[in-house]
Amino acid sequence: MGGRPSAMEGAPTLTRSSLREQVRELLLEGLLSGRWQPGERIVERRVAAELMVSQAPVREALRELETLRLIETVPGKGARVRNFTPEDLAETFPVRAGLERVAAELGADRLAEDPKQLEEHVEAMRHSVSIGDTDAEQREVLAFHRAIVEASGNRVLVYSWESLGIEVWSALSLRWFRPHTHDNAAEHQPLIDAFRRRDPDVADQVYQHVLNCSPAVPGTSPAED
Template identity: 55%
Template sequence: MNVSAPLLRTGLAAQIREFIVDGISAGRWEPGERIVERRIATELGVSQGPVREALRQLEALRLVESLPNRGARVRPFTEQDLGEIFPVRAGLERSAAELALPRLAGRVDALERHNRRLAEAAETGDLQQQMRLSIEFHREVVEAAGNRLLVSVWESLGIELWTTLSLRLHQTEIYSKSAEHAVLIEAFRRQDPEAPRMLHEHVMNYAP
C-alpha cells in the first residue's frame, strides 16, 4: 500500500488492515512485536478508530493478539497455525475453481501473463516478487468465480502473510510453482473437471 497517498474514507479499516498485513509479511513487525495504534494513525494520517477496528479484524483472524494494558502485538505463529490455514485456503480455491470453470478458459491469457512474470522473477531470484505473482495467479482464479463473498473470505485469510511464513519456515521452493501453474492453465483451458481437485492439491503443497 502506498502510504504517501491519502487513504480513501470508504473501507478505511480494510485498507489499514491490508497495510498492517503487508508490514508483517515484509518483516516490519516480527512475531511478538507490538503494533502501536497511535504510530500507525499518524503515519497514515487517520484517526485511531479505524486503526483499532483493523486490529480487531486481524485479531479475529488470529494474526494479532491483544494484551491487557499493552495493546496489540503480532502473534507468535506456530506449525499448527500453518497446518490449519492451508486446508481452508485450498477448500476455498477448489470451490472457486468449480464455480469458475466455465469462465476460466476465457482467462487463460491473464493467467499465462501472471505465470510468465512468475517464471521471470524466479530467474532473478526475487523471492518477494515470486510470492506476490503466485498469489496474483490464484486471485485471478478466485475472482473468476464471480462470488463476492468467496473473494472476501479468501482475501481475509491474509494469504500473502501465511505464504511468507510458510516460505520462511520451510524454505518452500516457490520457483517450481510456475511449472505447476502451467499444468493448471492447460486444465482450465480444456475445462477439465479435475482442475478444481488439481488446484486443491497445488495449494496444499504450501502446507507444512
C-alpha cells in the same frame, strides 16, 4: 496483494476509502514485509502519529486483524503480532483448498476459454525469478490463485476467501515456513494446461496443489500427489 500501498514510509495520503480500511491495508503490508515480527508490539499511538491520523482508525484496524488471528491483544501491553507456528498456518490450507476447489469447478469453463490471466501470472513468476525478486514472485503466486477464485463468478465464495485472510495467511506461510526454493511457474503451469484441456478433475488438481503448499508440521507426512 500486489495492489496494496507499499509503504509505512513517509506519510501517505489516506483519501480513497475509509481511514480504517487503508490503515488496515498498511498494517497488513507491514506484517507481510517483515516490519513487525511475530511477538512484536504494534504501538497504536506510534502508528497513528506516523500516518497522521487519530488513534481510532488504528484501533479499529487492529481489531479487524485480531479477528483474522494475526494480532493478539495482551492485557496491559496492547497489540502484538501473534507468534505463529507451522500448525497455525497449516490449518488454513484445507479450508483454502476447499474454497479453491469449488472456485475451480465454477470457473472451469471460463478459464478454459480464456486462461490468459493465469498465463500472465505464471510469466510474471518467471520474470520475478530472473531478476531475483522473490517477494514479487510470491505476490504473483497469490494473484494466480485469486484469479481462480474470482473466475468462479460467485461473490459469496470470493467474500469468504477474502474474509478469512487467505492471501495474508498464505503469504506468511511462504515467507516463514517454505524457505526452500520452488519453481513456482513450473508448479502452476500444469493447472493452466488442465483448465485448457477441460480436464474433468481439474478442481481436484487445484485442491491437491493447494494442500501441497501447506507448511510441513513436525510429526506429519507431507501431502501426496
